[in-house]
Amino acid sequence: MSIGLLGTVVFWMLAVIAVLCGAAVFRVDSMARATYALAVSFIAVGAQVLILGLSYIGVITVLMMIMEMAIMAVYMIMFMGMNPALMPMNMVHGNKAAAVTAAGVFAALATGILLAPWPDRAGVPDPDPTAALGEALIGSKMLVMIVVSAVLLATVVAALVLALPRGRYDRFGDDLRRRPPADPQPGGVGR
Amino acid sequence: MTVQLVLLVAAALFSVGLYGALSQQVVVMVMMGLELMINGVILAAVACYWFLTPTPTAQVVLLVVIAAMTVEMAMGFAVATLLHRSRNSDMTDMATDLSG
Numbered sequence: 001m002s003i004g005l006l007g008t009v010v011f012w013m014l015a016v017i018a019v020l021c022g023a024a025v026f027r028v029d030s031m032a033r034a035t036y037a038l039a040v041s042f043i044a045v046g047a048q049v050l051i052l053g054l055s056y057i058g059v060i061t062v063l064m065m066i067m068e069m070a071i072m073a074v075y076m077i078m079f080m081g082m083n084p085a086l087m088p089m090n091m092v093h094g095n096k097a098a099a100v101t102a103a104g105v106f107a108a109l110a111t112g113i114l115l116a117p118w119p120d121r122a123g124v125p126d127p128d129p130t131a132a133l134g135e136a137l138i139g140s141k142m143l144v145m146i147v148v149s150a151v152l153l154a155t156v157v158a159a160l161v162l163a164l165p166r167g168r169y170d171r172f173g174d175d176l177r178r179r180p181p182a183d184p185q186p187g188g189v190g191r
Numbered sequence: 192m193t194v195q196l197v198l199l200v201a202a203a204l205f206s207v208g209l210y211g212a213l214s215q216q217v218v219v220m221v222m223m224g225l226e227l228m229i230n231g232v233i234l235a236a237v238a239c240y241w242f243l244t245p246t247p248t249a250q251v252v253l254l255v256v257i258a259a260m261t262v263e264m265a266m267g268f269a270v271a272t273l274l275h276r277s278r279n280s281d282m283t284d285m286a287t288d289l290s291g
Binding site for chain 2: 015018025034045057060061072091094101114133155165
């Protein structure tokens with residue numbers, strides 16, 4: 001199973017787009033442009049995943065990034081109260097140290113990548129990788145899915161606890177017995 | 192196309208993301224750096240799937256990586272919301288007392 005010459009050319013074009021847009025995230029002067037650059041970078045990687053035959057993983061990568069960019073847009077409007085695209089910004093700290101560290105990490109990774117004795121491919125891709133993934137998830141790899149499910153549930157709960165402005169413990173106290181609840185405005189109809 | 196070349200692209204994405212995560216002051220921009228790093232990890236995992244072990248196990252690893260990105264996203268937005276509410280700020284420099 002091969003991806004052909006056209007696939008190879010498109011793959012490398014997408015690789016260049018992914019890296020350039022990734023770098024643009026920290027070069028452009030507004031958060032909105034950075035958000036778009038990150039989305040393009042992720043979509044390029046998602047398309048590369050599609051070219052390498054993993055249609056399901058590629059599509060969920062692209063869909064997740066589109067959703068995240070939508071959330072990020074809501075976030076910017078909520079907390080910035082303006083059109084963020086019109087707000088130039090350059091808020092960095094330790095720029096030089098960060099650049100040196102990143103370059104050092106890239107050099108170390110590249111050295112390892114180029115020097116490692118990579119093995120040959122073991123086997124051939126499944127004709128339908130999505131079906132193979134599904135069967136693995138409901139079979140031998142079910143424990144992974146169960147653990148991921150629990151982690152995602154914990155994430156939902158933790159994110160709500162952090163983001164909630166006032167919960168029932170704020171209203172009714174730690175033992176939930178405070179009556180009437182401590183509300184900024186009294187409820188009811190004033191009787 | 193070889194596994195080394197694709198992994199080099201993944202390493203470039205990871206390093207750019209690391210630069211962003213270390214250098215940015217705004218919490219959301221730090222999150223963008225972390226996401227670029229995960230983007231690189233996704234590409235590296237796909238390269239390993241295609242060039243080394245084209246098995247469902249490699250795909251399951253990819254799913255776990257994507258789940259990690261989801262968790263990072265959700266918790267990052269929640270922390271940024273809390274930070275904004277309690278300190279009226281979205282900068283990491285205003286929350287250095289949270290480190291450690």
